[in-house]
Amino acid sequence: MPSFKKCPWTPEEDMQLVNYISRYGIWNWTQMPKHAGLSRTGKSCRLRWMNYLDPQVKRGNYTQEEDEIIIKMRQTGSGWSAIAASLPGRTDNEIKNRWHTRLIIKSANNMEQIVSEIDTLTMYCDYQNNFDFPEASMLEAANEDYSLSSHMLNTGTSSNDVIPPTFGTSADPHVSFWREPFVLENVYDDIDEYATYVDPQFGMPNPEDWFGEPFNPYYDML
DNA sequence: AACATGCTCAACCGCCACAAG
DNA sequence: GCTTGTGGCGGTTGAGCATGT
The missing domain is CATH 1.10.10.60 (Homeodomain-like)
Incomplete structure (x- = not known):
């Protein structure tokens, strides 16, 4: 795990950046800090301006x-x-x-999302078993979406309630599932456990029903 | 009151796309 | 076509605050 010291911007630095931009505008983020007398990278200045100092930025109170x-x-x-x-x-x-x-x-608090999770997982199964699927990014998305499932499963619980496994993270007891060679049985095991956490009101479909039918929305692309 | 845990958000990093030389 | 510089994006981290025990 990388350890680097975060270095918050001081009010003086903010003032310097704001003054410089209001006077000269934004012309080159890389060169700007030098001219503004800031010991920051251009990237850092850009981020500070875009995310915090720009007067157009709205803060908090999401509708x-x-x-x-x-x-x-x-x-x-x-x-x-x-x-x-x-x-x-x-x-x-x-x-x-x-x-x-x-x-x-x-x-995640709706059935469509749950179905989407299952679909994503099914695509993953199909890929691993049958195809040399070129879209590596889809796999990353699948992993991310599956990770999302753990958050979904928290729906309706407080932070003090029992938290289901966190898929795909360092705290994930199932992390090996994603790192070991793909074995379909592992998916069923995880899906079964996954289903047990879902609020019964959603009427979680039987995973067998989903996996029983060949499904891959990308067939047309292959 | 003290400590533990969780949450929020600013800040950083790595990677990528694009333009210019 | 290759290299380099720059800006932008998405993922991740850590500090500080809030809340719970």
């Missing part, structure tokens, strides 16, 4: 409408920057934080 937009766009695969573009005043970083701290649970 329900904003949350819904984030959830919808995220579910359709939009990137953070695309979502930020749809929410004036919100930054990608802020939206990302919002997602990971609040919305990921809300998002």
Whole structure:
């Protein structure tokens, strides 16, 4: 695990950056810190301005409408920057934080999401067993989405309740599932356990029903 | 009151795309 | 076509605050 010291911006540094940009504008992030007398990288300056100092940045107090937009766009695969573009005043970083701290649970609180999780997993099975699937990024997405499941399973519980396994993280008792050679039986084992945590009101479908039918939305692409 | 745990968010990193030379 | 510089994106981390025990 990398260990690096975080170095918060001081009010003086903020002032320097704001003064410089208000006077000369943004012309080159790499050169700017030198001219502004800041001992920061251009990237750091850019991030500080974009996420914090820019007067157009809105802070806190997300409306329900904003949350819904984030959830919808995220579910359709939009990137953070695309979502930020749809929410004036919100930054990608802020939206990302919002997602990971609040919305990921809300998002999972519907059946469609659960089905999507299963579909993603099914695609993964198909890939591993039958195809040399070229879209490596899809696998990463599958892993991420499956990780999402653990958050989903928390729906309706408080932080003090028993937390189901956290798939795909260092604390994940199932982490070996993703790192070992793929074995279909492992999927069933995990799905079974996964299903036991789902709120019964959702009427979790039998995983066998889902895996019994060949399913791969990417067949047409192959 | 003291400690443990969880949550939030600013800040960093690595990687990628693109443009210019 | 290759190299280099720059900006942008997404993932991750750590500090500090809030809350619970």
